[in-house]
Amino acid sequence: MGDISVKIDGVYMVGTRIQPVPVVLLSDVQGNSVPIYVGVAEAISINSALHKETTPRPMTHDLMISLIDCLDGVIERILIDDLDEGVYYARLFITKNGSLSELDARPSDCIALALRSDAEVFVTESVFENASLDTEELKKLKRDSITGL
Numbered sequence: 064m065g066d067i068s069v070k071i072d073g074v075y076m077v078g079t080r081i082q083p084v085p086v087v088l089l090s091d092v093q094g095n096s097v098p099i100y101v102g103v104a105e106a107i108s109i110n111s112a113l114h115k116e117t118t119p120r121p122m123t124h125d126l127m128i129s130l131i132d133c134l135d136g137v138i139e140r141i142l143i144d145d146l147d148e149g150v151y152y153a154r155l156f157i158t159k160n161g162s163l164s165e166l167d168a169r170p171s172d173c174i175a176l177a178l179r180s181d182a183e184v185f186v187t188e189s190v191f192e193n194a195s196l197d198t199e200e201l202k203k204l205k206r207d208s209i210t211g212l
Contacts, residue, residue, distance in 0.1 A: 066142060066185040067091050071174060074101075074110040077204060086204070087174060089143075089186060096201050097186055097194045099143070099151055105171035112178035124175040131180075135159055138182040141173035146190045 072088040085106030090096040101109065108124050111117075121129065131138060136159040145152035153170040156163060177184050196204065 066187055067191050069097070069184050069186050071109070071113060071178060071184065072096065073113065074106050075205065076106075087171070088201075088204075089174075089184065091186075091191070095191070095195045097143075097191055098196060098204065099170050099174070101171035101174075105169075105175060108175045109171065109178060112175055124172070124179060127172075127176060128179045131157060136164075138176055138180040139163070140183040140185060141168075141170075141177045143170050143173070143184075143186045143190055145187075146194055151190070151194075 069089040069091055072090050075086050075088065076083040077086050078084045085101050085103055087099045087101055087106070087109055088096045089099060108122060111122070112124070118125075128138075136157045139156040139158050141153055141155055143151055143153045151170045153168055153173040155166045155168045155173050155176065157166065158164075174184065176182070
């Protein structure tokens, strides 16, 4: 099995108005999508990066990018590689001086960093197959979305 290249479609708030939950939609070239549920702070960070918004002071993910740059590292890619009982797992791949390091990280942090560094985002085939939404489920999710952030 291989890894599937995906793009970040957007951040949505789904659920009731009392308890909305942020979700990031990742899609492959065929338009199949995987929802990644994230925290509110991470959703705001991802949405800001998607829209190329900046803040007067660096936020956490901006600081992480500056730190990686300062240490001459480059984020090569991220990989969302596991889904266990509704929890996604991811890895961040960073190169420095020709050496590749692989770090365990939350998918939301990986996505926020990938957007800020123009790194590619991948999802394993097994995760994509187990979590992808069919066209009707995707339409319903977007239709029931309280708002796109």
